[in-house]
Amino acid sequence: MKTSVILPTYNEKDSIVLLISEIRKTLTAEGIDHEVVIVDDNSPDGTYPMVVQRFSDDPQVVPILRTREKGLASAILHGILHSSGDKIVVMDTDFNHPPNLIPLMIKITDYFDIALGSRYVIGGGMETSRLRFVGSKLFNKFIHYTLGVKTTDNLSGYFAFNKTILQGIDLESIFYGYGDYFIRFLYVMQKNKRFILELPVVYKDRQGGLSKTDLKNELIRYTGTVLKIRFGFWKKK
Numbered sequence: 001m002k003t004s005v006i007l008p009t010y011n012e013k014d015s016i017v018l019l020i021s022e023i024r025k026t027l028t029a030e031g032i033d034h035e036v037v038i039v040d041d042n043s044p045d046g047t048y049p050m051v052v053q054r055f056s057d058d059p060q061v062v063p064i065l066r067t068r069e070k071g072l073a074s075a076i077l078h079g080i081l082h083s084s085g086d087k088i089v090v091m092d093t094d095f096n097h098p099p100n101l102i103p104l105m106i107k108i109t110d111y112f113d114i115a116l117g118s119r120y121v122i123g124g125g126m127e128t129s130r131l132r133f134v135g136s137k138l139f140n141k142f143i144h145y146t147l148g149v150k151t152t153d154n155l156s157g158y159f160a161f162n163k164t165i166l167q168g169i170d171l172e173s174i175f176y177g178y179g180d181y182f183i184r185f186l187y188v189m190q191k192n193k194r195f196i197l198e199l200p201v202v203y204k205d206r207q208g209g210l211s212k213t214d215l216k217n218e219l220i221r222y223t224g225t226v227l228k229i230r231f232g233f234w235k236k237k
């Protein structure tokens with residue numbers, strides 16, 4: 001069984017080389033067959049050439065450059081479609097998501113369809129802003145009561161799964177926009193009765209670079225996503 005770790009990047013030159021190195025080291029030490037797929041949307045800070053140059057002698061690092069398309073969710077889908085693994089791990093590239101948990105997440109997918117890194121199960125949390133932690137928790141309650149999903153962190157974006165669960169699903173109707181793709185993904189997977197295990201994750205502070213998240217815009221977008229699903233304006237094809 002091979003695992004593909006998908007890393008979407010936009011202006012992450014401060015952290016990407018260290019992150020790839022840590023992932024390669026951790027998974028190699030655990031004897032996990034893997035590749036690391038980087039999907040960069042032509043970052044002005046030169047993230048892509050930096051990865052190409054630094055890992056040119058490492059066939060398990062697969063850098064992909066997109067010049068025509070841009071966006072977090074479609075970058076993740078692009079990486080998944082160009083990956084060769086049987087298992088997929090998706091994470092942020094700024095160390096928000098601690099890479100030392102990847103082996104455990106992969107192990108969990110031997111028994112569950114999806115391993116979900118969650119801030120809101122016992123032991124989980126967020127080192128960054130308390131306001132953001134509480135705000136996101138409340139928004140997750142809204143998602144829970146509106147859509148009836150059981151998962152507690154529908155905005156996490158740190159997860160692992162068996163690729164077979166994507167079969168027969170119109171992925172483009174899920175993987176568009178920003179973090180809202182994850183609300184659609186978990187909703188569809190729970191409708192499909194997939195087995196999900198949430199494991200505690202403590203988000204670390206971003207290491208270098210700038211945030212791409214505009215909290216006000218995302219709040220509006222995420223609310224729209226939830227209401228569209230709830231009132232039948234979003235249909236998975």
Ligand SMILES: Nc1nc2c(ncn2[C@@H]2O[C@H](COP(=O)(O)OP(=O)(O)OP(=O)(O)O)[C@@H](O)[C@H]2O)c(=O)[nH]1
Nearest residue numbers: 008009010039041071072075092093206211212213
């Ligand atoms: N390929 C690609 N990646 C993106 C895009 N926008 C964001 N990302 C990546 O998506 C991940 C999440 O973005 P962040 O800016 O860290 O968002 P966040 O975690 O909500 O915000 P922080 O608190 O700053 O960490 C990072 O790895 C980004 O580099 C995009 O348009 N294209």
Ligand SMILES: [Mg+2]
Nearest residue numbers: 092094096206
């Ligand atoms: Mg981040």
